[in-house]
Amino acid sequence: MREFKRNARIVLIDDNQDHLRGVKELLSIESCYEVVGATTSANLGINLIKKYRPEIVLMDINMPEKDGLQAINDIEKLNFGTKVIALSGYDDSDLIFRAMKLGARGYILKTMASAQLIHAIGEVLAGKIYLPSVLTSRFFEYFQASFREEENRSEENLLSYLTAREEEVLELLTQGNNYRGIAGKLFISETTVKTHVNNIFQKLQVNDRTQAVLYALNNGFGKRSKVA
Numbered sequence: 001m002r003e004f005k006r007n008a009r010i011v012l013i014d015d016n017q018d019h020l021r022g023v024k025e026l027l028s029i030e031s032c033y034e035v036v037g038a039t040t041s042a043n044l045g046i047n048l049i050k051k052y053r054p055e056i057v058l059m060d061i062n063m064p065e066k067d068g069l070q071a072i073n074d075i076e077k078l079n080f081g082t083k084v085i086a087l088s089g090y091d092d093s094d095l096i097f098r099a100m101k102l103g104a105r106g107y108i109l110k111t112m113a114s115a116q117l118i119h120a121i122g123e124v125l126a127g128k129i130y131l132p133s134v135l136t137s138r139f140f141e142y143f144q145a146s147f148r149e150e151e152n153r154s155e156e157n158l159l160s161y162l163t164a165r166e167e168e169v170l171e172l173l174t175q176g177n178n179y180r181g182i183a184g185k186l187f188i189s190e191t192t193v194k195t196h197v198n199n200i201f202q203k204l205q206v207n208d209r210t211q212a213v214l215y216a217l218n219n220g221f222g223k224r225s226k227v228a
Contacts, residue, residue: 008125009054012038013045013071014087015063019110023058026114033121042066046074053080056121059104061088061095069098076103083124091135106130157219161203169196170221174213 010033014020017040024038033056037048042063049057057075061068072084085106086099096107105124108117112132120130162170165186172182179197183190197209206212 008033008056008121009036009052010034010056010058010121011036011045011048011052011054012058013040013042013063013068014038014058014060015040016060023117026117030114031118031121042068042071046071046078049075049078049080049082054082055125057082057084058087058108059084061086061090061099069095069102072099072102072104085120085124085130093141096131096135100129107135108132109135158204159216159219159221162200166196166200166203169193170200170212170216173197173200173209174216174221 010027012020012023012035014023020038020040024035027033027035036052036054037045039045039048042059043066045057045059048054059068059072059075063071068086068088072086075082075084083105084103085108086096086104087108087110088095088099089110091109099107106120106129108120108130109132116132120132123130159167168186169182172185177185179190179193183193186193197212200212201207204212204215206215
């Protein structure tokens with residue numbers, strides 16, 4: 001076993017006191033990993049991570065004060081290089097997908113054998129992703145289904161969400177009018193124009209007028225306006 005594995009530090013975060021104690025004893029007796037902190041609180045757990053900067057965190061998903069998924073997100077934002085293995089009593093595909101999407105490097109069921117937990121830690125320390133075989137096919141089926149749904153959403157023409165007034169404002173933007181010019185042509189204030197433009201940005205999922213105009217032109221907005 002390589003040196004960095006022998007010295008790997010672990011923080012345990014689990015709201016079940018009995019399970020927390022059991023995992024801590026297991027790692028102390030049957031592994032060479034060092035448990036530097038254990039807590040039933042997600043917030044206290046994050047403080048322990050800041051203090052010890054462990055290589056591994058075993059993070060319970062079902063936490064009372066702060067959702068385990070949010071805790072994983074917070075841990076990732078620390079950017080310490082800490083690898084999170086999610087612990088859960090549920091083999092829910094959506095839960096697995098969201099945990100891995102947020103940055104978890106592994107997912108373990110609490111009911112699984114102790115040897116599997118120790119093996120999972122070793123795999124994640126070695127830079128691998130760990131999912132038990134019983135969960136792997138379910139995860140990838142869900143991943144593929146979610147990817148297809150995301151593709152379908154990306155192909156959707158967001159112009160259909162615009163109101164009639166927002167379409168008028170967008171049409172004038174594509175013609176090169178500034179906010180004052182649009183206000184004059186539609187007999188509204190510049191403030192109102194800016195409100196409509198901000199709504200257009202949100203609905204088209206863009207950040208500025210250039211992107212809005214390009215999206216409109218690339219998705220047939222000019223042609224549609226002429227037909228109308």
